[in-house]
Amino acid sequence: MKKLFLVVLMLVASMVSFGYVNPDYQSPVVAVVEQCAPAVVKVEAVKYTTSPYFDPFMEEFFKRWFGYNPFGGTQESTSLGSGFIFDKEGLILTNEHVVDGSKDITITLLDGTTYKAEYVGGDEELDIAVLKIKPDRDLPVLEFGDSDSLKIGEWTIAIGNPLGFQHTVTIGVVSATGRRIPKPDGSGYYTNLIQTDAAINPGNSGGPLLNIHGQVIGINTAIINPTEAVNLGFAIPINTVKRFISQLVETGKTQKAYLGVRVMTVTENLAKAMGLKVNQGVLVVQVLENSPAERSGLKENDVIVKFDNVSVSTDAELVSLIHSHIPGDTVKLLVNRSGKEINLTVTLGSSAEEGVETAQAAQEFLGIVVDEITDSDRESYSLPASLDGVIVRQVKNSAQIQKGDVIYQIAVNGKNNTIKSVNDWNNIVSKIKQGDFVAIFVYRKGAKMIYSFTYR
Incomplete structure (x- = not known):
């Protein structure tokens, strides 16, 4: 009996001592x-959205049988997100999609x-x-990292307001860099993500x-659908953000870089044919x-394989990478020319410098603001050289x-009117x-569409 008591006593003592392993240790995450x-x-952010114009017959149908028109008027919604203070004067960084179109x-x-x-400014x-x-x-501020x-x-630490749970902290590691994922609206890619x-x-x-x-290395921006995968989050690299902060603070807008090429994605059939x-x-x-x-020595039929050490596989990815830089940035291109790999260095230009003078300001119509098509637009949206419009x-x-659409014709009461310039539009x-x-x-992404309505 005495032996059994001693064994139990030893077990209790070991359990007690086990509870005090690393008694003075504190996770560095706590300090961060x-x-x-x-x-x-x-x-x-409170947002107000206006439904598009719709077939007048359908509008009348809903008014008559349901007492309201679901296709008109303004709807109010609230967008919830996170941000962080980066300047003691009260400047805050967040995602554009959190606050875009907000009134409050x-x-x-x-x-x-x-x-x-x-809202000071942003870039979609x-x-x-x-x-x-x-x-x-x-105000407390956060320091930018590299x-x-x-x-x-x-190690990575995310602080935010997931599903409204304020200041939730999660930890993990950098799983990969240079990731690219398509944007939810299909307008392009998020590139070079963490x-x-x-x-x-x-x-x-x-x-x-x-x-x-405790330094900011990225802005959390996207997740993979949790029904498809878990623990796959993505952040915009803070070095990309740093390039554009001064522009946003000073002007509310961004001026992006320009390469000066028209490109297309290499496919198996294209590779065989050429x-x-x-x-x-x-x-x-x-x-x-x-x-x-042209100044860098890039030639037609070259295949751009990497842009500044990031692999590219589609034309949309290349455009997104170009637009993650500002005019004057110097980048490296890895090009395959007739089977030989060539490294080129290019100093990117300004899309504004490559534009054209607009003879007159465009008149706004239905909330649509248009402009003349520039060479930079043709590069960004892969627009054919033969395509005219605004x-x-x-x-x-x-x-x-949508932004980036080219309007090349407007029909009014059965009469077609060709649009080749802002003057035609006005x-x-x-x-x-x-x-x-x-x-x-x-014209949008290689397809032509027609939107019709009764003007009110």
Whole structure:
């Protein structure tokens, strides 16, 4: 009996001692969270969307039988996301998709203090936006790190507001760098992303991805559908964001880089037909005159395999990578020319410098803002050289017309009108009056579409 008592006593003692393993240890994550969490904010953005114009017969049908028109009017919704303070003057970084089109933005700090925020500027393609609040006290800020020096396996810490749970902390590692995923709306790609297994959920968008030193290495922006996979989150590298911050703060807009090529994705059939020595990459169809591409020595029928050490496999990926840089940046191209790999260095130009002078400002119509087509537009949207029209720069109300669409014809009451310039656009839309039947002819991603409605 005494032996049994001693055995039990020894077991209890071992259990007690086991509970005090590493008694003075504290995870470095705790220090990061204590230092950084106060600079992370919740972003609530109230958005108002207007339904597109619809068939007048259907509008009348719903009004008559259901008492309302589901295709007209304005709907209110609230977008929830995250952000972080990067300047003591009250400047905040977040995702553009969190605040795009918002009329009312509220910022909530860790201690519950709320501020109304002003939208300073943003970029839809890069998915970054800058907000500003007017603080009544000193604010904590986060320090930027260096996303170009990241290594696979480094610790990552995400702080945000997933599903409304304010200041949730998750940890993981850098799973990969240089990732690319398609955007949900099909408008292109997110490129050169940081992949992490730190849990990121809806509401984390715009929040910081931190390293173990408490520095921001990325802005959390996307997740893989949880029904398809788990722990696959993506962040925009902070070095990409840093290139554009001063532009956004000073002007509210971004000026992106320009290469000066027209390209197409290399497919197996294309490679066989042209005798290419590679079956993946982007084929240079045309090098524009006096462009950065021409000055770098890039030639037609070259296949761009890598852009600044990032592999490219589609034309859309290449355009996204170009637009992640600012004019004046120097990048490296790995090109396959007739089976031989060549390294080229190119100093990217300004898309504005490659544009054309607009004779007159475009008249806004149905919330659609248009402009003349530039060489940069043809590069960005893969527009044929033979395509004339005006390009859509901004859409305020319509859910059918999209940014980047080319409007090449407008029919009014059965009469077709060709659009080749802003002047043509102004002459036509200025004469459209209430009750007219209108059809807008649009070129988008290689397809032609027609949108018709009764103007009201």
